[in-house]
Amino acid sequence: MTDGQTSAQTLIPARQLADLPPRFPGESAGYRSARNALLAEEIELRRHIERVAAQRRALPPGGAVPEDYRFEGEEGPLTLSEMFGEHDTLVTYNWMFGPQRARPCPMCTSLLSAYDGEMPDILQRVAFAVIGRSPIDKLAAFAKERGWRHLRLYSSGGNTFNRDYAGEDPAGDDVPALNVFTRSGGTVRHFWGAEMGATTADPGEDPRGAPDLMPLWTILDMTPAGRGQDWYPKLEYGNKAR
Template sequence: MSKETDMDTMAKHTIGTREAWLAARLELLEDEKELTRRSDEMARRRQALPWVRVDKDYRFDTDEGNASLADLFRGNSQLLVYHFMFGPDYKAGCPTCSSIADGFDGFAVHLANHDVTLAAVSRAPLAKLQAYKQRMGWTFPWASSLDGDFNFDFDASYSEAQQRETGIEYNYRREPPMAPIPFTMGKEAGDQSPPVQNAIMTGTDVSTYLRERPGMSAFALEDGVVYHTYSTYARGLDGLWGMYQWLDRAPRGRNETGMWWRRHDEYGKR
């Protein structure tokens, strides 16, 4: 950030006494408590959604070999799947998904000891996932659904025909057909929008990049039967993106005009 922008940003903030700060903080606290109560209610409503039996025999490639959806539970009765954007044609995983996944290892062990398995699923071949996982230093389970329908059925992947001819269903909304976007679109112009920057950083054109979408899905295993219980996408993932929970409490908040984040091993390289 330039000094001029810094000064402009600082000028927008009120300077006050400790007493004025405390009065404003107490007023904000009441709204924060209400938000917490609303969040608790949202959690109860998620858990109250009807369970939908999963009858299709989804298969995955994992570090332990070919696996079923039930196998991904790893002995627990609950499974949380992060739909990680890493398509078969990607050269590397999505940087945005990577920034979210950076937090997984820290709490996956706690979830695993509370009857919940956290895993990622992507359509890239397992060898690509394993190499990228090693590069990032991650240990959470990551399965490939390359030859199956899992990502397509849970609205995290789309065919080129869907994207260009019929449109796609994402985040419970219909998106119209999308024309092909050249690989170089936005690159020379320095476009900092996440779709363009993420596409560049995954080694794809924007159209190919956007045939994968981020999301998470929850499943339960009861009496040998797998049930789908919940899915969320797009801004519904904000609460899982630990970086933003901290930024929302920083003095200048998210303070962003474009895509500023990188994979954690790429800072300082640009």
């Protein structure tokens, strides 16, 4: 198979790969047995993630963007096609920080804080734009307060990008959205957009995509208490920004 995929017929069964002897000090036979069973499921999950990623990459061409949206950036105006820079792929994140908000969404802010640290690596492969409907000065002022250094911020206050690609009502609340666009031969197309949300969530779950985009939740999912049922990130803890 192509694209780094290994034929399913050649894969070693996950349970066989997970059949490990005791590894950590003091662990019981019962713990190791349960842990190996879990490890087999983790191996299967990794394989499923790989299959889904390959299916995503194989999508047919998406729709051409209806217009070359014009944004305001920290260094002046530019269009969606100009956001690509030297790359042929552009990732956009719709930041919930519209003009009706005095402060941005804490969940979006937590996610973007993590992305800021990864951005020098991400930008080696693709272009990445953070888009909000507030004026660019307002977006940039919060980014400075937060200590962000690498995110590229743009205001969509003068266009319909957020409405078209995040499903926002201009008079209503902000909506978060991650979208991927491609550029080829002068044509910009929508490649993929996150479409999992409240309508696709299972009972008792917070609406989210898969794999989860937030490193915060990925870490907490590995702990005994998990994500918790009544905790969300905040903009400040003890009056100190994090």
